[in-house]
Amino acid sequence: MGFTVGEARLIRECEELADLAAASDWLEEPQFGRNVDGLLTWSFVLLAGERRIPLRLVFPALFPDLPPFVFPADGTVRLSQHQYGEGGELCLQYRPDNWHPDCKSTDVVRSARALLEATPEENTFSDVESAHPGDLSSQLWGHSLRFMLPSDTARLMRMRLAGRATDLQITMERRFGAPESIVARIATIGLDHNQIEPKDGPGAGGNRVHGVLFRLPDIGKIPDLPPDELAELLYHSLPRWLREWIRSAGDVFVVVSNGQREVLLRVSHYGSERKMDIFHTFEPPKTKERRVHGKMFRNSSICIIGAGSLGSKVAASLAREGVGQFKLLDNDVLWSDNLVRNELDEMDVGHHKAVSLQHRLVRINPDVKVGALGMSLTSQTAVQNIAQLSEIISTCDLVIDTTADNSVFRMAAAICTQKRKPLVWGRVYAGGIGGLIARSFPSEDPPPLTAASQLRAWCDEKGMAPPEGREHNYGVQGQDDDEPLFASDSDVGVIANRLVRHALDALVPTEMRVHPEPAYFIGMRKGWIFDHPFDTHPVIFSPHEGWVKGSTSCEEEGIARVMTQLGLQDDA
Structure with missing residues (x-):
């Protein structure tokens, strides 16, 4: 053989x-x-x-x-x-x-x-x-119950008086899979006005449960024993009154500390029977600044109009870049068929996109401040929302329109011009053939509506209008009865990534900008004006003086002058 x-x-x-x-x-x-x-x-x-x-x-x-x-x-x-x-x-x-x-x-x-x-x-x-x-990740594979204890949280717990018990709030984040895992983190230490929230503690998300911290009266070594033996030893090191309280509570999380090491126990009582689980305590790696510009954007405030496929990706990426404040505007609800391109997931189906995206950003960066409004800018109630939108834009450093809706764009553009706020916008063209990213910065570029007009004129010179397709779904109908072609998640992601870079350029000094031109048509496949994937056409705007204050929309004092000129009186 x-x-x-x-x-x-x-x-x-x-x-x-x-x-x-x-x-x-x-x-x-x-x-x-x-x-x-x-x-x-x-x-x-x-x-x-x-x-x-x-x-x-x-x-x-x-x-x-x-x-x-x-x-x-x-x-x-x-x-x-x-x-x-x-x-x-x-x-x-x-x-x-x-x-x-x-x-x-x-x-x-x-x-x-x-x-x-x-x-x-x-x-x-x-x-x-x-x-x-240093291979902590591999070590944790062997522990389904994990107690993540950063150094500052451990320091705060070790400051508690020995022989005393302290109330805790603990977050529990469960992940199903093989293996299933639960990660516990200390959310708060103490009660009421004495309550402390560790700066490196709870993060965002997870279920909060009540727990108790007990500092052992003497700083003896907590021995390295098998889990069951260690749990029994630590439980019987607790004072009788605390054990009785735990027994009456039925199911309690207990952190035992000797001032040098902490162990988390889950103690459950079923009648006369007691069951204990011990969590594996570990200190996470020290946080490293991995962003290109560090904390440069933490004081920046951005208003994002639209929390759909493009807007959700842009918002998530900006949160990772360290942008500190967001205002999210979208009145739409997430449905299951939106999941093919949206940053949100199945847990958000049935919820308003803006509110769900707010939760998503907080989970990406727990320090971010996010406001979410279900504001309609396309319906008959849009006129009623103009004043509120104007107020929101006036408090932000930058506005990003991701809706690909002309009426929304005109409204945002008019307000940005009036308030002298930079506007960045993007579009993904039908079938994912390519997209547009554009900006309008005060004192540098034409006002947004003028810039948009120049972009249309640029396309007219090419003899081909952009393949806009059906609004909101990035689709285009094929020949005859062919199925419509849709932009894929990766197509939207390409435009979202470059739109984020365009937005960040609005927040940095001129010498730090990555994109030198105000607008780019970016190809992702051959077609329309694009000869090949990643074929990019920069557009340089013509000079314009439209940012001069008072040159566009009438503000309140302007309306008053008009009424005086016409001999009209205010109804109010």
């Missing part, structure tokens, strides 16, 4: 493992088999001192390009801190990041022996240095 190269290699590996077991006094009960996934396994008992440790070596489907992995035979056992959770694989000297096909499976087994012989039987910690000391 002929074997492939991989099969021949696997046969040699198995023969060498059998030879190692026959020649070694620290290997017993070797046995080959297959696991439920159909992979070849080698089970054995490793002798480490007085211990007998059942293990299982598994050859992955990609062997020999990847090394075999070693697991405890018991899927619930934790043998070492160099292990990916209870029952998980051991992190050995030979790993996927340093494996070479010249290495052997017997080397992996010897590496497992070296690790476990250096690990004391009474606990899982050894002096063996980790090859991945």
Whole structure:
């Protein structure tokens, strides 16, 4: 029988493992088999001192390009801190990041022996240095209950008087999956006027539950014990009156602190029975400033008109850029068919887009301040909202129109001209063929309506009007009875990303701007004026003096002068 190269290699590996077991006094009960996934396994008992440790070596489907992995035979056992959770694989000297096909499976087994012989039987910690000391993400895979404790929150809890109990509010954020996980964070410490909210604490979202913090009276070491034993030890370290209160409450979260380390317990009582779960405490990495311009935009205020596909993406990106204040205007409701392009998700279906987007931005940046208004600017009530929109725009540094609605644009443009506020707008053309990003900055560009007129004139010179398609859905009808072509999420995302950059240019000094021209037609596929994807046509506006105060819409004092001229009296 002929074997492939991989099969021949696997046969040699198995023969060498059998030879190692026959020649070694620290290997017993070797046995080959297959696991439920159909992979070849080698089970054995490793002798480490007085211990007998059942293990299982598994050859992955990609062997020999990847090394075999070693697991405890018991899927619930934790043998070492160099292990990916209870029952998980051991992190050995030979790993996927340093494996070479010249290495052997017997080397992996010897590496497992070296690790476990250096690990004391009474606990899982050894002096063996980790090859991945900062790999917190991998460590957390083995813990479904997690207590995230930033340094400032820990400091505030350790300041509490020893021997005293303090009320807590704890946020619980659950994620379903494999594995399911719950992350607990301290939201507040104390009650009423003595309540403190840690600056690095709760974030946004999650369910809030009541808890209690107890500072142990003496600063003794909290030992490293198996979870069940540690939970019992800490529970019985609580004073009797607190244990009785916990028993009467039925289900309580308790943080036990010795001033150096904190442990979160969930204590549940069912009649005379008590169940306790212990959370894995970890400190998150120190926050790093990853934005290009740091905190430059935290005092900037932006009004975004439209929370649809384009507007929602623009708002989310600006929140990530650190913009500190938003006003979101949209009267529409999110439906399931909007999810193909909107930044929002299934949990927001049936809710107004502006309000849901407000919650989304707070989850992106808990420090952001967001106002959301279900203001209609396209219906018969639009006239009633002009004064309110004017007031909102006057308080913002920048206005962004993402509606692709001409009536909304004219209203925003007129107010921005009157209030001398920069306006940025964008459109995604039908079928995702491309889009437009444009700006109108006071004292630099023509007023928005004039700029829009110049853009239409530019297109007229090309002899082709922009493929606007059906409003609001970025669709265009094909030939005859063909299905309409719609812009995809990625198409909208391209225009949204460049529109965000256009908006940020309005908030930075001139020398820091990325886009030198006020408007760009951006292609995403061949068609209309575009010869190829990413074919970009910049547009330079002609000079105009339209930003002179009083040159456009009549303000209140202007109306009064007109009425005087006409000999009319105010109805009021």
